[in-house]
Amino acid sequence: MTKDNNYKIKRMVINFYLFFILLMIFSIVFLERKTFAKGDLTRLSPIEVEVLMKGKKGGVHYFEPSVLKFETGKLYKLEIKNISDSKHYFTSSDFVNSIFTRKVQVIKGKNKIAEIKGYIREVEVFPKNIVEWWFVPLKTGTFDDLFCKVFDKKSRKTHKEMGMVGTIIIE
Numbered sequence: 001m002t003k004d005n006n007y008k009i010k011r012m013v014i015n016f017y018l019f020f021i022l023l024m025i026f027s028i029v030f031l032e033r034k035t036f037a038k039g040d041l042t043r044l045s046p047i048e049v050e051v052l053m054k055g056k057k058g059g060v061h062y063f064e065p066s067v068l069k070f071e072t073g074k075l076y077k078l079e080i081k082n083i084s085d086s087k088h089y090f091t092s093s094d095f096v097n098s099i100f101t102r103k104v105q106v107i108k109g110k111n112k113i114a115e116i117k118g119y120i121r122e123v124e125v126f127p128k129n130i131v132e133w134w135f136v137p138l139k140t141g142t143f144d145d146l147f148c149k150v151f152d153k154k155s156r157k158t159h160k161e162m163g164m165v166g167t168i169i170i171e
């Protein structure tokens with residue numbers, strides 16, 4: 001009877017220590033992560049923003065929405081989705097001069113097929129494809145120079161002339 005009780009007490013003590021050790025490990029990992037995110041802005045989980053490239057050859061071409069808003073110091077994942085029948089450019093030199101690009105990811109279907117790192121000046125997306133632009137805005141401003149430079153052979157105009165322009169606001 002006493003042997004049995006001794007054994008139970010021992011087990012309880014061991015369990016208590018195990019629980020305590022696990023708790024220590026979890027708190028260390030959690031605190032480490034917090035410090036890490038605080039120091040490295042690119043390691044934050046991104047805020048997802050979507051912009052669609054829409055239109056029809058010979059008709060209209062446009063960005064939806066045509067106004068994009070961001071805030072400095074936050075990590076964004078801008079999903080540029082071409083859901084039209086033409087290729088499109090996402091070009092804004094004021095924008096690229098005001099951000100830090102972490103990476104650009106190329107998505108095919110549901111799979112990520114490429115990751116490009118370094119300074120990015122503009123992005124071209126082919127029909128029915130998605131490109132993700134991961135960046136941290138650094139400078140505030142209102143930039144009216146977003147446009148698409150592709151030439152529409154049917155209408156003999158550029159997409160910009162047909163309305164494919166936009167504004168990027170960094171607050």
Ligand SMILES: [Cu+2]
Pocket residue numbers: 061086087088089148149150159164
């Ligand atoms: Cu276009």
